[in-house]
Amino acid sequence: MARTAVHAAVLVICALLAALTGCSTGQSVDLGDGTSGALVAAIAGEPDQLDPHKTTAYFSFEVLENVFDTLVEPDADLQMKPALAESWEVSPDQLTWTFRLRPGVTFHDGTPLTADDVVFSYRRIIDEQLANSDKFSSVTAVEAPDPATVVLRVDRPTPNMLTNIGGFKGMAIVSRANVDSGRIATHPVGTGPFSFVGQKSGDSISLAANPDYWDGAPGVSGVTFRFISEPSTALSALQAGEIDWTDSVPPQRVAQLRDDESLQLSVTPSNDYWYLALNEAREPWNDVRVRQAVAHAIDRDAIVQATSYGTAAVNELAIPEGNPWFTPYDRYRDDGEQGLDTARKLLQEAGAAPTELDMLVTTEYPETVTAAQIVADNLAPLGITVGIRTVDFATWLDEQNSGNFDMLMLGWLGNIDPDDFYYAQHHTDGTSNAQKFSNPEVDRLLDAGRVETDQATRKDVYARAATLIADEVSYIYLYNSSVIQAWNPALTGYEARRDGAVRFRTAALDPDGGV
Numbered sequence: 001m002a003r004t005a006v007h008a009a010v011l012v013i014c015a016l017l018a019a020l021t022g023c024s025t026g027q028s029v030d031l032g033d034g035t036s037g038a039l040v041a042a043i044a045g046e047p048d049q050l051d052p053h054k055t056t057a058y059f060s061f062e063v064l065e066n067v068f069d070t071l072v073e074p075d076a077d078l079q080m081k082p083a084l085a086e087s088w089e090v091s092p093d094q095l096t097w098t099f100r101l102r103p104g105v106t107f108h109d110g111t112p113l114t115a116d117d118v119v120f121s122y123r124r125i126i127d128e129q130l131a132n133s134d135k136f137s138s139v140t141a142v143e144a145p146d147p148a149t150v151v152l153r154v155d156r157p158t159p160n161m162l163t164n165i166g167g168f169k170g171m172a173i174v175s176r177a178n179v180d181s182g183r184i185a186t187h188p189v190g191t192g193p194f195s196f197v198g199q200k201s202g203d204s205i206s207l208a209a210n211p212d213y214w215d216g217a218p219g220v221s222g223v224t225f226r227f228i229s230e231p232s233t234a235l236s237a238l239q240a241g242e243i244d245w246t247d248s249v250p251p252q253r254v255a256q257l258r259d260d261e262s263l264q265l266s267v268t269p270s271n272d273y274w275y276l277a278l279n280e281a282r283e284p285w286n287d288v289r290v291r292q293a294v295a296h297a298i299d300r301d302a303i304v305q306a307t308s309y310g311t312a313a314v315n316e317l318a319i320p321e322g323n324p325w326f327t328p329y330d331r332y333r334d335d336g337e338q339g340l341d342t343a344r345k346l347l348q349e350a351g352a353a354p355t356e357l358d359m360l361v362t363t364e365y366p367e368t369v370t371a372a373q374i375v376a377d378n379l380a381p382l383g384i385t386v387g388i389r390t391v392d393f394a395t396w397l398d399e400q401n402s403g404n405f406d407m408l409m410l411g412w413l414g415n416i417d418p419d420d421f422y423y424a425q426h427h428t429d430g431t432s433n434a435q436k437f438s439n440p441e442v443d444r445l446l447d448a449g450r451v452e453t454d455q456a457t458r459k460d461v462y463a464r465a466a467t468l469i470a471d472e473v474s475y476i477y478l479y480n481s482s483v484i485q486a487w488n489p490a491l492t493g494y495e496a497r498r499d500g501a502v503r504f505r506t507a508a509l510d511p512d513g514g515v
Helices: 002-021 058-064 115-127 161-166 176-180 231-239 251-257 288-297 300-308 336-350 366-382 393-402 418-426 440-451 455-471
Strands: 039-043 072-074 080-082 085-090 096-101 139-146 149-154 194-200 204-209 222-227 264-278 356-362 385-391 407-412 476-487
Touching (some): 039 058, 039 231, 231 476, 251 476, 288 366, 300 476, 336 366, 356 393, 393 407, 418 440
Parallel strands (some): 356 407
Antiparallel strands (some): 072 080
16 A cells, blocks of 8 residues: 555665664654654544544544644543633623633734634634534624624523534634635644644645744644554554554554553543444334344444454443443343343334344444444344445445435544534434434433533433433444553653544653653
């Protein structure tokens, strides 16, 4: 593959330079991109584009997390804290949010940040109906009464407003000039800790430290993101000192790597979840008893072992234990013969005897292919033959959106507020309700949760909604994955986060700290 060939060429260059200059393993090498001494990070794929408002690719956001800022941002505990906005207040009727911008912030091109930039960014998302426009579903106006103040007016209380505007860099504040020039997708200009330098197609993206960053200059001169699709190759490069960080770690190696002194390993429980969904627009999957039968027959423990080698946590709901919104639930934990017996009874009650099931999975997420094989084994004793249809992700999205599937598997990543976990996926009018689930009580609860400002009441609302969603099998929840990352011990000041956000703003490379 091209990426492997490019990576091999880089290693050859390093070897030649080592012979000529005596550079040792782990030393940074200038490859001509202007970022000598930069931290080198390996990510598993190349960003599709770098416009934070238009991309939905995780690989893009790994880079953009370091280039852009939002008004507020989540801390390590996923509580929202000031970022470009140094303070905010909410009116007594909960319908007006007023943000005060941090003074002295500039874009990477030297242009001062003003409230007009925030208005432009938010109006762009709303007016063009971009990927995250649903985050502004309650917003009726975005105003800039003065250059340092932004006002959001809403038509209903919006307790998750801060999470909506700061939960991830899809809500970044962008430069109008960068957008108007048409360059934002290939040469983004932000206010973040690093500025974009350049991209080598199929190989890497280079960023340079922003010495004027409002939160202090980064501790490294820059970051070079190299695209290494094969986890074993990325791990070998880390162990050899050719890269400094990667989140492309083979899960089957985790147990062994815990004792490897040549690297620092982090396995951090996340809010990400993986699920199966049955198409309720098709018979017999429109019968809740048939969906429940499938849910009882699935061996979640086997799926977790096969897909993550035990690094993930089995869960029958979306939100993991340890999260303040967690709700205990174990209706379908009767795996094995007991689960199959329950499944057979439910199918008999429904008068259903399905013999085939078309399961849609994607090569871009190999865990879906692995899980599909286990699902096929689980359902075979019920007389159901699972036809595993493996496609590229673009095709997967098309097939999902057109409803051309019996069952599909995927994950939801980057969730913080309970609304992120449930509304788009399970409300009748949800934008990601591909399974066509519809339950009036679930709709009522999810609508109520969006406007409830009392924390205890809101938690109860979502607990009831989550339980109903699982009881009615809108999704068959499988597990919460972990964020697995590894880095050179010489890399200090870096923290693996539950939300998977890759932030190098506080990182530093200690020349005496490596191996």
